[in-house]
Amino acid sequence: MITDISIASPIVSVEWLHKNLEASNLIILDGTINKVFDISQTQIPNARFFDIKKKFSDVNTPFPSTFPAKEQFENEARALGINKNSVVVVYDDKGIYSSARVWWLFKAFGHDNVAVLNGGLPSWKKRGYETENMKNYAGKSGDFEANYKQEYMKFFDDIKEASKNKTHCIIDARSKGRFKGLEPEPREGLRGGNIPNSINLPFKDLLVDGELKPNKDIEKTLNKIVDKEERIIFSCGSGITACILALGANISGYKNISVYDGSWTEWGSLVKE
Numbered sequence: 001m002i003t004d005i006s007i008a009s010p011i012v013s014v015e016w017l018h019k020n021l022e023a024s025n026l027i028i029l030d031g032t033i034n035k036v037f038d039i040s041q042t043q044i045p046n047a048r049f050f051d052i053k054k055k056f057s058d059v060n061t062p063f064p065s066t067f068p069a070k071e072q073f074e075n076e077a078r079a080l081g082i083n084k085n086s087v088v089v090v091y092d093d094k095g096i097y098s099s100a101r102v103w104w105l106f107k108a109f110g111h112d113n114v115a116v117l118n119g120g121l122p123s124w125k126k127r128g129y130e131t132e133n134m135k136n137y138a139g140k141s142g143d144f145e146a147n148y149k150q151e152y153m154k155f156f157d158d159i160k161e162a163s164k165n166k167t168h169c170i171i172d173a174r175s176k177g178r179f180k181g182l183e184p185e186p187r188e189g190l191r192g193g194n195i196p197n198s199i200n201l202p203f204k205d206l207l208v209d210g211e212l213k214p215n216k217d218i219e220k221t222l223n224k225i226v227d228k229e230e231r232i233i234f235s236c237g238s239g240i241t242a243c244i245l246a247l248g249a250n251i252s253g254y255k256n257i258s259v260y261d262g263s264w265t266e267w268g269s270l271v272k273e
Contacts, residue, residue, distance in 0.1 A: 003023070004085065005020055005025065005087055006113060007087055007089075007113060007115045009251070010115050010116060010247060010250050011115055011212060011247070012115045012116070012117060013117075014119060014129065017117055017124075018124075021045065021046075023087065026086070026089065027081065027089070028045075028047040028048065028090075029048055029080070029102060030043050030047045030048065030049050030050060030090075030092070030093075030121075031050045031052060031092050031099045031101070031102035032094070032099075033052050033053065033065070033092070033101070034053065035051075035093070039133050039134050040133065040134075041133070041134045042125075042131040043121075043132060043135075044091065044124055044131060044132075045131070045132050046132075048137040050102055052065055052101060052102065056073060056105060062269075063262050063265050064238045065101070066261060067105075067153055067239075070109065070148045073109050073146050074145065074146035077144040077146070079137075079141060080142065081137060081139045081140055081141065083144055086142065086144070087113050087114075087115075088114040090103055090106075090114065090115075090116055090117065091116070091117035091120040091124070092121065093120060093121045094122070094210060095119050095120045095122050095123065095211060096120060096207060096211065096212060097120075097241070097244070099117065099120060100116055100240075101240045103115065104152065108149055108152035108153055109147060109148055110145075110148065111144070119209075120210060122210050123210065151258060153261050154258045154260045156262055156266060158233075159195060159235075162197075162233055164196075164197075168230070168231040168233045168258075169199070169226045169231065170197060170198035170232075170235060171198065171245060172194055172242075173241045173242045173244060174202065174237055175202050176202060178192065179200040185237070186237065190268050190269060191268050191272070193268065193273075195235060195267050198235065199225060201222075201225060203236065203241040203242075203245055206218050206248045215251055218252055221248075222249060226254075228252075228253060228254050228255070230256070232249065232258070233257075233258050233259070234260065235259075235260040235263045236263045236264065238262075238264075239262065239263045242263060246259055
């Protein structure tokens with residue numbers, strides 16, 4: 001058994017995870033969004049399903065994947081056996097997609113010992129590493145304590161202020177077609193367009209084959225559109241892929257970054273033009 005470990009980066013490789021699988025304080029989370037529990041599906045050994053939609057979102061709002069209350073996040077994290085000293089590594093089945101949202105949620109609730117698995121389950125399988133059938137976590141509850149960091153999340157009134165007075169650089173992670181209103185939105189009935197005074201950086205521009213591009217390439221991409229001294233709000237469709245941009249910005253040394261929770265789903269619904 002490997003003793004307790006810690007992580008110094010918001011991203012870890014599948015080789016690193018494989019090497020540290022037996023660490024006593026390691027918790028592996030499957031953060032795949034829209035996943036239904038099914039024992040026929042595979043997971044990384046001893047992974048625990050982090051249900052973004054049903055357990056780690058406020059389900060009483062009209063918008064998807066809404067930021068949960070502190071008490072909800074703390075209770076659900078404890079139910080997964082997560083402790084104050086846990087090292088959390090989160091992955092998803094697309095490579096890097098919703099796993100970044102899980103990483104950002106932990107950061108927003110004061111837990112910094114968390115990282116995204118670069119390339120997720122596809123990269124794990126590509127290396128030929130062992131998987132197992134999906135299973136429910138049935139172990140002890142953890143002692144995780146949530147400590148909400150307000151600066152990580154922005155909400156509708158914050159965006160109205162930022163858009164009107166240009167207090168922040170608002171960066172939208174959707175595709176160029178959706179940003180320009182030339183492609184339909186996935187959510188039925190939602191208008192196209194973008195937040196006034198926002199700019200576009202599709203989250204896929206930071207990825208190649210489901211893995212993050214090299215750090216220097218990500219930093220170069222970000223530096224072209226925003227200075228490191230600026231205050232930044234990342235947005236997307238529903239607050240998921242904005243977190244991929246936040247991950248890239250964090251790796252690149254940007255400090256003053258936040259995510260618009262409701263993103264275009266909320267803005268496009270509440271602001272008609």
